[in-house]
Amino acid sequence: MNVAGIDCGAKNVKALILEEGKIIAKSSVFSGFDQKAAAKEALDLVLKDAGLKKEDLSHITATGAGKEEVSFSQGTITEVGANAKAINFLFPSARTVIDIGAEEGRAIKISEKGKVVDFAINEKCAAGAGTFTETMARALEIKLEEMGALSLKSQKAVPMNAQCAVFAESEVVSLIHTKHTKEDIVRAVHDAIADRIASMARKIGIEKDVALVGGVARNIGFVDSLKRDLELDLLIPEDPEFSCALGAAYAAVEKAKGG
Amino acid sequence: MGAKYKTEPLKCWDKAKEIRLNYYKNFATAHEKGGLRWAGGAWSFDAIPAGLGDDVYPLTGEPYGAAVAFNKDFALKCHEAVEKAGYARDLCSYMRNYWGSILLNKYVFGGEFPKPDFIWQDHICCSHAKWYQVVRDLEGKDIPMHCIDVSVGPYEELTDNKLDYVVGQMHDGIEWLEAVTGRKYDDEKLIRAVHDHCRSESIWAEVCALNKTVPAPLDEKTMYSLYVHGTLNKSSKIVADFYEELRDEVRDRVKRGIAAVANERCRVMSDTQPPWAFLSVFRYLEKYGCVSVGSLYTFGLIGMWEIKEDGSWGPRKTPQEEGIEIKDRDKALRILASWELNKPEWQHFYFPQLKSEMMIRIAKEWKLDGVLLHYNRGCEGLSLGIAENRLALKEAGFPVMSFEGNMGDEREFDEAQTMTRIDAFMESLDFEKDVS
Numbered sequence: 047m048n049v050a051g052i053d054c055g056a057k058n059v060k061a062l063i064l065e066e067g068k069i070i071a072k073s074s075v076f077s078g079f080d081q082k083a084a085a086k087e088a089l090d091l092v093l094k095d096a097g098l099k100k101e102d103l104s105h106i107t108a109t110g111a112g113k114e115e116v117s118f119s120q121g122t123i124t125e126v127g128a129n130a131k132a133i134n135f136l137f138p139s140a141r142t143v144i145d146i147g148a149e150e151g152r153a154i155k156i157s158e159k160g161k162v163v164d165f166a167i168n169e170k171c172a173a174g175a176g177t178f179t180e181t182m183a184r185a186l187e188i189k190l191e192e193m194g195a196l197s198l199k200s201q202k203a204v205p206m207n208a209q210c211a212v213f214a215e216s217e218v219v220s221l222i223h224t225k226h227t228k229e230d231i232v233r234a235v236h237d238a239i240a241d242r243i244a245s246m247a248r249k250i251g252i253e254k255d256v257a258l259v260g261g262v263a264r265n266i267g268f269v270d271s272l273k274r275d276l277e278l279d280l281l282i283p284e285d286p287e288f289s290c291a292l293g294a295a296y297a298a299v300e301k302a303k304g305g
Numbered sequence: 306m307g308a309k310y311k312t313e314p315l316k317c318w319d320k321a322k323e324i325r326l327n328y329y330k331n332f333a334t335a336h337e338k339g340g341l342r343w344a345g346g347a348w349s350f351d352a353i354p355a356g357l358g359d360d361v362y363p364l365t366g367e368p369y370g371a372a373v374a375f376n377k378d379f380a381l382k383c384h385e386a387v388e389k390a391g392y393a394r395d396l397c398s399y400m401r402n403y404w405g406s407i408l409l410n411k412y413v414f415g416g417e418f419p420k421p422d423f424i425w426q427d428h429i430c431c432s433h434a435k436w437y438q439v440v441r442d443l444e445g446k447d448i449p450m451h452c453i454d455v456s457v458g459p460y461e462e463l464t465d466n467k468l469d470y471v472v473g474q475m476h477d478g479i480e481w482l483e484a485v486t487g488r489k490y491d492d493e494k495l496i497r498a499v500h501d502h503c504r505s506e507s508i509w510a511e512v513c514a515l516n517k518t519v520p521a522p523l524d525e526k527t528m529y530s531l532y533v534h535g536t537l538n539k540s541s542k543i544v545a546d547f548y549e550e551l552r553d554e555v556r557d558r559v560k561r562g563i564a565a566v567a568n569e570r571c572r573v574m575s576d577t578q579p580p581w582a583f584l585s586v587f588r589y590l591e592k593y594g595c596v597s598v599g600s601l602y603t604f605g606l607i608g609m610w611e612i613k614e615d616g617s618w619g620p621r622k623t624p625q626e627e628g629i630e631i632k633d634r635d636k637a638l639r640i641l642a643s644w645e646l647n648k649p650e651w652q653h654f655y656f657p658q659l660k661s662e663m664m665i666r667i668a669k670e671w672k673l674d675g676v677l678l679h680y681n682r683g684c685e686g687l688s689l690g691i692a693e694n695r696l697a698l699k700e701a702g703f704p705v706m707s708f709e710g711n712m713g714d715e716r717e718f719d720e721a722q723t724m725t726r727i728d729a730f731m732e733s734l735d736f737e738k739d740v741s
């Protein structure tokens with residue numbers, strides 16, 4: 047049986063196909079202004095990669111902020127529910143999932159069976175999300191991908207107080223003017239987001255093991271900051287940005303089986 | 306899944322609307338009839354000015370602020386006017402809507418903003434203390450103001466001395482009312498108003514208690530349009546009589562199994578004032594067959610409760626029902642003060658645990674599946690300790706979803722994000738959207 051999960055996110059649409067529970071193909075395209083078209087493109091790509099036709103899919107489940115735009119899906123699941131399913135499959139020992147996407151950070155407490163017990167989402171603010179790092183990379187005139195490695199070279203912790211991406215940007219500029227090294231500033235940015243994410247996760251009560259997913263999990267500098275803040279190790283899947291799509295695909299399996 | 310229960314509109318709905326509109330109209334036109342206007346908070350002891358005559362009309366600030374909030378465009382104009390005048394954006398948003406109306410000189414119900422003849426207030430939260438001080442700054446220092454300090458702690462710690470402190474201020478207040486209005490005070494009218502006050506609040510509690518029934522005869526969105534009468538003028542005969550009529554109709558709905566939400570299969574409650582411009586949140590819940598049966602806020606701001614023999618919450622017996630005869634002013638004031646200080650919504654200003662206990666009681670007795678907590682940035686009073694309430698509810702086994710917003714300032718509410726949260730919450734409770 048083949049099923050697909052589509053995560054129609056704010057920045058990218060990710061699609062993934064499972065064959066008998068195993069990932070056989072993935073695709074990711076830029077969401078752009080037309081999420082509907084982007085979702086279709088992501089599906090076409092993943093089908094091509096898997097050598098399948100749409101008719102070969104028993105079920106398609108959509109998730110993500112634009113899930114309602116995925117006109118060809120037969121069901122939807124929230125990002126919270128999708129992450130819970132994916133992580134329960136990938137790391138059965140995980141009881142807390144931290145997901146940091148482009149525009150939203152969320153913390154989810156899950157049961158042994160992968161059921162959502164509690165969740166928290168950052169409030170109407172980019173300060174706890176991927177966009178924040180992008181803004182800061184621009185202010186520092188460095189590439190987003192360079193941030194992780196740079197941050198690990200930092201020699202000293204510099205506090206950043208701003209709670210808001212706009213104010214944080216001006217704080218970064220003033221740190222540049224006060225001759226702090228880029229390495230230290232990048233770490234300060236990561237520490238600041240980690241601090242916000244950790245406090246959001248503490249709201250629901252952090253229970254081990256903790257998994258980290260979402261595109262920001264690829265940033266080794268941020269991961270280091272978050273580990274330090276939480277004082278524990280993090281489980282990170284191979285493709286952290288595909289966690290929601292994977293969870294949606296598992297939901298599709300359940301639906302296809304009549305669940 | 307289709308409709309499980311029969312549903313029908315409330316018969317007394319139009320009457321509810323009419324009473325509310327008349328109230329606002331009466332205030333605006335009081336002078337044309339030779340009457341008086343007073344302004345104050347919804348918590349004020351409104352039975353006391355009633356002793357000045359039947360032509361003395363109140364305008365309570367919070368429901369007025371909510372009415373403005375409901376009118377998004379006007380609310381935004383009010384906020385901008387208040388900010389331009391130099392007041393901070395994070396103050397009570399009802400208060401800002403009220404001040405904005407003064408600054409714009411526009412009454413949300415039409416015409417110019419009517420200036421009160423006197424202010425009759427009490428101080429339950431910090432905003433209450435400042436609200437009418439600024440009103441006088443804006444409308445004129447010539448408006449006389451009387452405030453009653455009610456900071457005597459929770460009811461369970463009420464002593465005779467504390468009660469004397471409040472009642473003493475009430476006595477002073479009556480002398481003050483006579484002095485500033487030049488009218489002779491009528492104790493008979495006071496006694497009648499105290500009776501009606503207790504009657505309104507006991508009956509409103511009874512209406513809320515009827516919502517323990519499955520399916521719930523009322524949903525919270527509807528209750529907002531009904532509890533409001535108590536916040537306008539709880540001591541008036543019109544409100545007490547209306548609540549009796551409403552109670553009878555709700556009893557009848559229960560008897561006939563009439564539901565507020567035809568596909569009810571999930572029951573929740575909310576907390577604090579809702580984001581008034583976005584009551585669509587409650588309609589969205591219905592897509593999941595979810596009914597919000599009320600909240601400590603809707604039950605306890607106007608409703609007066611007591612623990613019944615079986616240990617459950619029920620409407621508090623009125624002094625009349627207890628056979629207590631009110632013969633004079635002092636007795637009337639003493640009963641009024643003690644009755645009001647017992648109100649559920651007053652208690653948690655002192656200690657969040659008191660609120661948690663009441664919320665857990667509601668969650669159990671009203672058979673709830675979960676709770677939606679509004680982290681309301683517009684109200685420092687009722688949002689106090691809400692994060693602690695969340696922990697207590699969770700500990701008691703009730704799933705909780707929180708969302709941020711502002712009862713009166715839509716700039717602080719994200720509708721799409723809140724709906725997404727509801728989706729995740731409903732999913733975690735295993736409820737799917739009703740697609741039929």
Ligand code: SF4
Nearest residue numbers: 397430432684685686
């Ligand atoms: S309790 Fe809330 S709404 Fe009422 S005056 Fe205080 S801050 Fe404003």
